[in-house]
Amino acid sequence: MPxxxxxxxxxxxxxxxxxxxxxxxxxxxxxxxxxxxxxxxxKFFVLDLDLTTREAAENLVERLSREVLTxxxxxxxxxxxxx
Amino acid sequence: MPxxxxxxxxxxxxxxxxxxxxxxxxxxxxxxxxxxxxxxxxKFFVLDLDLTTREAAENLVERLSREVLTxxxxxxxxxxxxx
Numbered sequence: 001m002p003x004x005x006x007x008x009x010x011x012x013x014x015x016x017x018x019x020x021x022x023x024x025x026x027x028x029x030x031x032x033x034x035x036x037x038x039x040x041x042x043k044f045f046v047l048d049l050d051l052t053t054r055e056a057a058e059n060l061v062e063r064l065s066r067e068v069l070t071x072x073x074x075x076x077x078x079x080x081x082x083x
Numbered sequence: 084m085p086x087x088x089x090x091x092x093x094x095x096x097x098x099x100x101x102x103x104x105x106x107x108x109x110x111x112x113x114x115x116x117x118x119x120x121x122x123x124x125x126k127f128f129v130l131d132l133d134l135t136t137r138e139a140a141e142n143l144v145e146r147l148s149r150e151v152l153t154x155x156x157x158x159x160x161x162x163x164x165x166x
Binding site: 003009011021024027028031033035036037038039040041042043044045046047048049050051056060063064067068069 | 086092094110118120122125133150
């Protein structure tokens with residue numbers, strides 16, 4: 001079966017503090033990387049799908065991103081389907 | 084000062100097991116998402132830079148990705164500069 005891939009980005013919402021990103025920004029600054037004003041950290045997923053159509057892949061990835069990969073209170077997601 | 088942004092992806096190397104990704108694949112399968120054959124999970128960073136040239140941004144991001152964001156034994160990175 002021809003495989004499709006999906007990429008999913010899950011990021012803290014703009015309105016939510018990102019303590020991990022802040023910690024990294026501070027670490028970078030203390031290590032001499034002074035030109036990094038802000039860091040935000042998210043998750044990135046690469047999914048291999050056993051599906052043949054882009055429409056089926058979009059339906060599946062939209063659902064699993066919303067229901068499993070993302071905490072909707074503090075995170076948001078976007079995805080792309082790669083043939 | 085005009086700001087530049089960078090996106091950095093840090094992923095487990097192809098040759099390295101990704102237990103987080105495997106756990107998510109199993110969770111998805113047990114939740115009924117049966118068409119996801121493999122999941123790999125990495126990190127995604129958005130950096131705001133106080134720099135004015137693309138060349139300076141590339142130098143900085145290459146260095147901090149290699150020296151701070153990535154564990155070179157088990158991870159690899161790529162990045163893009165966004166004006």
